Amino acid sequence: METTTNNTRGRIRPARMGDVRAIHTLLMTFASRDLMLPKSISALYDNLRDFIVYEEAGEIRGICSLHICWDDLAEIRSLALVEELQGSGIGRQLVESCLDEAVSLEIGKVFVLTYQADFFRKLGFVDKDKQELPHKIWSDCLNCSKFPDCDEDALIRILSKHPYYSAP
Numbered sequence: 001m002e003t004t005t006n007n008t009r010g011r012i013r014p015a016r017m018g019d020v021r022a023i024h025t026l027l028m029t030f031a032s033r034d035l036m037l038p039k040s041i042s043a044l045y046d047n048l049r050d051f052i053v054y055e056e057a058g059e060i061r062g063i064c065s066l067h068i069c070w071d072d073l074a075e076i077r078s079l080a081l082v083e084e085l086q087g088s089g090i091g092r093q094l095v096e097s098c099l100d101e102a103v104s105l106e107i108g109k110v111f112v113l114t115y116q117a118d119f120f121r122k123l124g125f126v127d128k129d130k131q132e133l134p135h136k137i138w139s140d141c142l143n144c145s146k147f148p149d150c151d152e153d154a155l156i157r158i159l160s161k162h163p164y165y166s167a168p
């Protein structure tokens with residue numbers, strides 16, 4: 001991700017190698033509460049270029065990733081913010097940074113599997129039948145303890161009418 005976004009307290013920037021342990025700690029905090037899927041340190045290295053972080057005073061306080069799935073489709077994953085900062089608009093900024101990157105990559109649709117459907121609805125995502133998502137996305141779910149009975153909601157945000165555009 002190319003851009004860095006500053007707000008009054010901190011900044012959103014692409015993740016770096018030195019962030020991996022802090023990203024893992026934040027992610028596992030919420031994974032242990034069943035709010036998001038756990039990820040190994042190894043998986044974080046594999047996907048580090050997907051991640052952006054919100055950094056404040058040198059500390060990683062928020063994370064979000066954009067994973068390319070298919071020719072016109074990407075997924076928002078691993079969105080989390082430390083509890084003290086929840087409700088301060090930073091979650092929205094993290095998602096919007098990922099959407100900006102999707103636009104710059106000419107990706108027309110971004111989806112999310114989440115327990116926070118209302119948050120994503122506020123950001124312009126609409127409900128989507130999981131069965132209509134490409135089969136490829138489920139390959140990443142094979143190691144999930146809930147597979148195949150995923151109880152997360154699927155939502156999608158249409159960004160543009162790509163040549164391969166199809167209705168949500």
Ligand SMILES: CC(C)(COP(=O)(O)OP(=O)(O)OC[C@H]1O[C@@H](n2cnc3c(N)ncnc32)[C@H](O)[C@@H]1OP(=O)(O)O)[C@@H](O)C(=O)NCCC(=O)NCCS
Binds near residue numbers: 082092113116118
């Ligand atoms: C979900 C999360 C990232 C939201 O970030 P946040 O910074 O608290 O959210 P924001 O302040 O940017 O909220 C944007 C809007 O969504 C609303 N909102 C935030 N969380 C919400 C939720 N759980 N349900 C419904 N609405 C929510 C806010 O009230 C705000 O509405 P407004 O525009 O009318 O003022 C954050 O609460 C979090 O880290 N939760 C724990 C981990 C988690 O569940 N991650 C989701 C994995 S997909």
